[in-house]
Amino acid sequence: MQRIPLIVLVCLVVASVSAQEAAKPPVGFSRSSADALAKYERLVLDTPSPSNAKKWLEALTEVPHVAGTPAEKKVADYVRDRLLEFGLSVETVKYDVFLNHPKQVSLTMTAPSRQELALMEDTYPQDTAASYRGQFPAFHGYGASGVASGQIVYVNYGAPGDHERLKAMGLSVEGKIALVRYGGAFRGLKVKEAEERGAVGVLIYSDPADDGYVRGDVYPDGPMRPASAIQRGSVQYLSIQPGDPSTPGGVPSIDGAARITRDQMKNVPKIPSLPIAHHEAEKLLRQLGGPRVPDGWQGGLPFSYHVGPGGAAVEMKVEMDEGLKPIYNVMATIPGTTDQVLIVGNHRDAWTPGAIDPSSGTAAMLEVARSFGVALKAGWKPKRTIILGSWDAEEYGLVGSTEWVESNAAMLSQKAVAYLNLDSAVSGPDFSASGVPSLRDVMREVARLVPDPRQGGSVGALWEGRAKAAWAQSAPVTLGGPDREFDQQLGRLGSGSDYTAFLDFLGVPATDMGFGGSSGVYHSVFDNFRWMSLFGDPDFVYHQAAAQLMGLLTMRIASADVAPLRFSGYARALREDLDEIRTDVTKRARTAVGAPFLPDFASIVTALADLEKAGVAADAAADRVAASRDAAAAARISDTLIQVERAFLHPQGLPGRPWFKHQLIGPGLTTGYAPWPYPALREAVEKKDTTMFGAEAKRVVAAITAATGKLRQAAAVMPGR
């Protein structure tokens, strides 16, 4: 062989790496496996159609279908029948779970004058009559029965900090009705906070600043929330525990399960609460006396907001029909050739017609299922068993998925490679995805293969372009050196949809995704088929894209030689999360009165450095195993890789919320929807509790170290030279 001068060699190596990069098979695949799958991938891209998605959506949203009602059972049967039609094997799994429906609700302004306030939305002739049929009046899922009366006190979003500011003004909600606006935290946590501070009742209204005319034209002329629209929803204390509140021990609500009574439940309110429209809230807010609101509390109604009390009082009467009611998960199974399992899910129950939430997801999922039927007929044989779940009672507190996960915990712990969620799949054209960092690479690959139906280019390229533009504005600049590089990541998962039990209870890698846009009809009766046809996705092409994306993602994960979980970037994501907490701590220390709280993060930083090295080695081994086509090695490394996320669990769970086992991610204790990375550390920082911080840092290091061990084990399956 001829010797080549070093500089030329380097160039050749670079060129060869680039060429190799371009020809690199998808993550987890050998070249030949990828080539063999290509024709089925084509089917998954070609089969979903806008016209079918439109047809499913119209049928799914004909009437409101709240969990536990006959209307929802009918929708379950409709979904089951479609899945059967597509050639899949289907089972309907029933659970009896604790739910409530409103029996009698009323809200009366008693001062400055007596007036009944509306608890139903206005109707518009543009809508079909059916879309209002059987609609419950304003009520909260898991809201308490009760009668409450008192003066109104306005507490902004009802977050703990809002109540603290109220306290600083010498006021409180004690003995009052708290009037808070939607936004920020999950609504149940607004009620929890008010209840703990002595409020006798809670009204939650939709301020036009948050999703009404301040944000755009309102329904029926535009996509945003009109004056009469009510945001229904659950007031479960979601960050404490989701699922059926009558079986809180991490056990499923199956026949013979031990149940607790409502009084014993720790994750539902004791005081009555109601959601109201801003048209009604305005009547109260305008009358409020007391001091002018602090900065940031003013909403979009056309007057200067005051805190109260004084000026306005109400009487609220809430009577619930509550107890065990049947819910139905519709489960389709596509058997795989190996022992691993991939779960793909979407809830089906809705507070209203639910065109966005969740029926856009259900319509897309039906198209995924249909395309799988086509691919199976054409000969596709997934390596991993695919379970498609159509969950019920998600709206009450992720009940259907949580009970199913609890029912199948042992199997899932051992076999589940991932859970892929689709909730509100379409409300506009802008794709975004959240998930664990190990699913980032496969998600990026797939998103780049799906064409955006309106804007040109791929869904992935547009997604990353938007993310990069946001990053370019917000990422700090360090002068005097090269600028940092953009690194596309998945958003972190908080809670508020069905991935929660999979990830937080079992450590199953999970994602959530959808196409978003301007929308202000969340959980109102205007989240209907007309809304979607006019504002959300008039041509149903984003429904099609959602189905293509989910179909391809599922097919790839189910068909890869090696489970396509990748860990090179995991430590970086965890370090960025940690740096956010460290930055917050530093900023607080700058204005600390007395000794600043400056805990030591060094042990975690060190543990993350080890995790990063092990992740790089494991990924390299996974690539080698996939290329080798050694089936035994592939099974071995796949089974190890799916255990990495499990290593982040601790059997005792998070402080005060033992059901949440994951130590590195969870719903914010006081936010619910929004994620808290390192939830226990975050809590220790909020409390400035050095002892707690020390103990929790040890747990975090132990969890990271355990994952590092798993990664090293994976790397050892096929060590590099």
Add this chain to the structure above:
Amino acid sequence: MQRIPLIVLVCLVVASVSAQEAAKPPVGFSRSSADALAKYERLVLDTPSPSNAKKWLEALTEVPHVAGTPAEKKVADYVRDRLLEFGLSVETVKYDVFLNHPKQVSLTMTAPSRQELALMEDTYPQDTAASYRGQFPAFHGYGASGVASGQIVYVNYGAPGDHERLKAMGLSVEGKIALVRYGGAFRGLKVKEAEERGAVGVLIYSDPADDGYVRGDVYPDGPMRPASAIQRGSVQYLSIQPGDPSTPGGVPSIDGAARITRDQMKNVPKIPSLPIAHHEAEKLLRQLGGPRVPDGWQGGLPFSYHVGPGGAAVEMKVEMDEGLKPIYNVMATIPGTTDQVLIVGNHRDAWTPGAIDPSSGTAAMLEVARSFGVALKAGWKPKRTIILGSWDAEEYGLVGSTEWVESNAAMLSQKAVAYLNLDSAVSGPDFSASGVPSLRDVMREVARLVPDPRQGGSVGALWEGRAKAAWAQSAPVTLGGPDREFDQQLGRLGSGSDYTAFLDFLGVPATDMGFGGSSGVYHSVFDNFRWMSLFGDPDFVYHQAAAQLMGLLTMRIASADVAPLRFSGYARALREDLDEIRTDVTKRARTAVGAPFLPDFASIVTALADLEKAGVAADAAADRVAASRDAAAAARISDTLIQVERAFLHPQGLPGRPWFKHQLIGPGLTTGYAPWPYPALREAVEKKDTTMFGAEAKRVVAAITAATGKLRQAAAVMPGR
């Protein structure tokens, strides 16, 4: 002498430095000079009284007093008489300058229906009748006469970027009436931008989101802008050139001065414009068709804003009485024992009664003058001549102060140590100060000596506490090392008050300061005595504090052995300004299409490092000279120190605006009020003009190097060992 172990020695040195620090005389003073001044400082703190301030304010604000009107001449005489009473020698300096007053104005909505729109405010029985007497209807200072009619197009704040977004939507103001809201840039630049883009007329309204009910309770019940309130004001192109537009060559408007005609003026609009209230603007905005506004354009009116055109049209008729009118600067002089001069000024003319703007400043200045009268009687002899200026026609474009500066340019260039400005001195309790970095130390010292009348502690401590809290939130955190230190700085000076000609035309170190709070009555008839008595400063104690602060600052600067300009921190301030531009450049480069614009800042960074060293040396020399009590050296170093700021000037001025000579600070070309540090560099960055950047960077380096030379000259007056 006994030998002391090293460790003990270190401790002693530290202790001794601390003790020395505590006993350190004020900046520029020897210990003995400081001690000698103490009794006069006491008088300046003890003399100003709330009751006098209240009395002056009530008299000054009896009626609206626009420049060029008999009402304003009466106020000039009132101020002159007070200054004479206080024992000062006073001169009234008259200039004939180009001004306009409204002769006939009307605004008619012509579509969708014909309706006259109001150009006068509502009146309230709570106000005195006199406070409305002779009030001009809505008009703009230097606004053009003309008739315009057309469709309305809404362009948010009317900034260049807003028009660009409109263009991206395929729309423009060409041939239309631009409806823009107040906020952001100086109003004249809104008209300039619209005119350049072909608008035939401009309406500027006050949106409730900016200073109305969204911000708080409105007049007469609260301090914010009510629905009928109109923000009058000048539409001169302030960032191009202030002063009398008929004498633009940097020359004063004295008898026989060469004048240009209105048509020849480059810094006043050619198209008519009017300010309107949101009560009237709402009638137009509600009707607008066209697309929904982009993000950030929505205001506080209770509907979804649209851009237009279509839906609303107007006819505006504006007839001005314009030409040369007399203005009066009232100047009091307190002679000093050296050649240097300190100017302290405040404008007097107002669009309305002007309780905040500017009469709170005038009332405080009268108390300063009164306390100086007392101190002079007690034997105080300032080293530097003090000139107190009560400027006229500031509202039209800093006319009185600019013409005076141009009249006295040679004297001021040679002798002026500083200019201290007071405009709207009081609208609430929160002190803030802007100015050149060399006046930071003396301002901090003085602010720490004035007690806050309501909140406890000193004005300075509260000011720095607020600044530190804001810094703690916004300053970037660098992890993995000690956190950066807070460095209290003065805000940078843009334009919009009378410091402009001193600093930007002549390079005289300048400051501006005041006590702020919630206020939405700017340039409306509700900026009156009742407003101040109820909302701004009910006990007039912040008027007292403003007088104490300005009195003490003036006395110190006038009495110091060595001119109290300090330069150790100047380079840091300039580096921070530069880093903001560099950060901006880096962020833009992240999303650049094609080759990113990444100019080289290295030569400026190097020049600033030299400036910093020279500043430290000059300060140390100034300390030595002050301590030495060597009068000749003090005169020499003082005369050198006052030339440092002059070194930043360039005779050709900034690109396209030759009147602005300062190379390192100026009003933003497109902002007016807001400062642009390194104005020419900033412009080159906006234009991505590499050639321009290179040329301007050379000028900037030359300016910094010239200042470094002056500082080295100062250090050489008394070199350290």
